[in-house]
Structures are given as structure tokens and as C-alpha cells.
Amino acid sequence: MNLLLRLTRSGLTVSAFSLFFMLDSAALQAQFQRTPLTSNGEPAAAEAQETPSPTDAETAVKKVAEKFKQAFDAGNAEKVAGFWAPEGEYIDGSGKRLAGRAEIQKMYTEYFKNNKDAKIQISVDAVREIGDQLAIEEGRTVVTGPEAPPAYSRYTATHMKQDGQWKMVSVNESVASPSASQINLKDLEWLIGTWTTEDQGVTLKTIYRWMPGKKFIERTFVTTTGKKSQQIGVQIIGIDPLSGDIMSWTFNADGSHAIGIWMPVDGGWAIESRGVMANGMLTSANNIVTKIDDHGCRWQSVNRFVNGTELPDALEVVSRRD
Numbered sequence: 001m002n003l004l005l006r007l008t009r010s011g012l013t014v015s016a017f018s019l020f021f022m023l024d025s026a027a028l029q030a031q032f033q034r035t036p037l038t039s040n041g042e043p044a045a046a047e048a049q050e051t052p053s054p055t056d057a058e059t060a061v062k063k064v065a066e067k068f069k070q071a072f073d074a075g076n077a078e079k080v081a082g083f084w085a086p087e088g089e090y091i092d093g094s095g096k097r098l099a100g101r102a103e104i105q106k107m108y109t110e111y112f113k114n115n116k117d118a119k120i121q122i123s124v125d126a127v128r129e130i131g132d133q134l135a136i137e138e139g140r141t142v143v144t145g146p147e148a149p150p151a152y153s154r155y156t157a158t159h160m161k162q163d164g165q166w167k168m169v170s171v172n173e174s175v176a177s178p179s180a181s182q183i184n185l186k187d188l189e190w191l192i193g194t195w196t197t198e199d200q201g202v203t204l205k206t207i208y209r210w211m212p213g214k215k216f217i218e219r220t221f222v223t224t225t226g227k228k229s230q231q232i233g234v235q236i237i238g239i240d241p242l243s244g245d246i247m248s249w250t251f252n253a254d255g256s257h258a259i260g261i262w263m264p265v266d267g268g269w270a271i272e273s274r275g276v277m278a279n280g281m282l283t284s285a286n287n288i289v290t291k292i293d294d295h296g297c298r299w300q301s302v303n304r305f306v307n308g309t310e311l312p313d314a315l316e317v318v319s320r321r322d
Helices: 003-009 014-022 056-073 077-081 101-114 185-191
Strands: 084-091 097-099 119-130 134-145 148-162 165-175 193-199 202-210 216-225 228-239 246-252 257-265 268-276 282-293 296-306 309-311 317-321
Touching (some): 056 077, 056 119, 257 282
Antiparallel strands (some): 268 282
């Protein structure tokens, strides 16, 4: 059985839990493939769990984003520039316009020369298909490097289908300065307490507590089946003194681990997660936690990959506060 089929068929087993811890533990809760709960713990309406299928253009654009990341992380200016059409343009965060693939490649060649080991995280927020040949993508990026603080940007990319392939004809980027909430751990204080999700006889409890000094939040995960309870992971959330970002470090009972960067979004947080499973397979995901009210929060995991194999977006799940 291939990897994707095996993962999507997995139920609420310890191995399935472990996998989605690796996509940063928030994604674990979204592994519950069931009717979501309301904030009061009642089943939501059946139609609420129906997720529209992505269009061909949306699927293609997200694959372009993943391949762009791979080329960027490898420092390959030629491959990065190759995602543009020959006549494409790139307007950077300072407003500088580069016209044509050759000029864009020259810029990236110089950039990678001066920024060795730079890495990029890409969050595709929306893809709008216009006709059969045009798609507009909106998203966010975080570029990190060993000797520089993270650089946050928002972008709009226009893709055109040429000879059966989607190419970027225009990318307009703007600098996104981290908000004050991004460096204030107290903005996560509403999570302190115990949150519960249940499905088919399995209960997942997520417990948040302040560590001494209130510089870090400890988050533990406990599953209960019948009378048997098992702690399967722990996460530490805090501010990285070097970058000033809120970050999380996840450690699981099976030896796997993950790291995430938390960014504020409307009503909650988006976590850019990268991890390694116990067998050495690489994972990545964008996880979103949204506050409903004092008694409920939503979790969803999107843009999920295991060793380059794309997984479907997880269903949105609601957890209730005990």
C-alpha cells in the first residue's frame, strides 16, 4: 500500500497520532475524520463537514509553491527563476521591479550568494481561478537564515497556463512586519487549561500550563481509550530570544520531533511546522488555531507533506474546554 493511501486510511491509532504530532501537534486533532463538534460539544450540522474539492488550478498552484520552496531552500537561482514565464515580472517588498526571467535569476543568484542556507516557508492563503488559463494566488512567506532575523512578506502571484504548465507572470510582494502580539506570549494565555476532543471511544486531552516564571507554556497530549490513558507527546511554546518569534518545540513518545513558528492571523494563530518522524521521514504543515469563545477553539491542518508526498487537508475540528 502506498504512503498516501496508508496515511489517509489510518484511524485513531497511536501511529496515526504520532504522524500528526509530527505535522506539529495541532494537526493531530485534525486527524479526527468525523462530524466536527460545536463549541458546546454537540455534533455540527452534516453539511458543515463538507469541504469543497480544490480546483485543478488550485492544486497545480500549491504544487508550484512546494517546488518553489524546494528550489529556494537548495539555493538554486535557475530553478527559482524558472517558475516565472520568460516575460514575467517580480516586484519586491521595496517596490523594485524586475522584468524578465533572466533579470529575476540574476537577482536570486546574488541573493543566494549573500544569504547562504536561507530557507523559506510559504503559506498559500487563497487561489482564484479566472477562466481556464489564469489563476491568482495570495499568500505569506517567512524567510529565515542562520545570521539574520526572519523576514515576513505577503504576496500576490498571477499564474498563466502556458503549454500545459502554470507559470508566474507577475509576483507582487510586500513586507509584513510582525505585530506586537507576535512577540507577546500572553496572547496565548487564553489557551491555558484543558481541552478535549472525542471520537469513537477515543478521547484526546490537550493540557496547556505555564512553566515557572511564565516564560514558556508546556502543552501535553494524553489519549484515553476505555480505562487506558497514555501521554504521547509534549510541546514547549515560548519566545526565541534570537529572532523574537513565538516558536514551539514538539517531542513525541516515539522519538519524533517538530519545530513551529507561530504567526498571528485574524482570530487566532497560524503555525508553520517542520518535523522529522521517528523513521527519518520529513514532514511539513501549516496549522491554524482559532478561538471561537472562552469554551471552544478550532484546529485545522493544511498544506501537509510527508517526505514530499502531499496529504489532503484535514477536516476542521472543534475542541471544548473542560
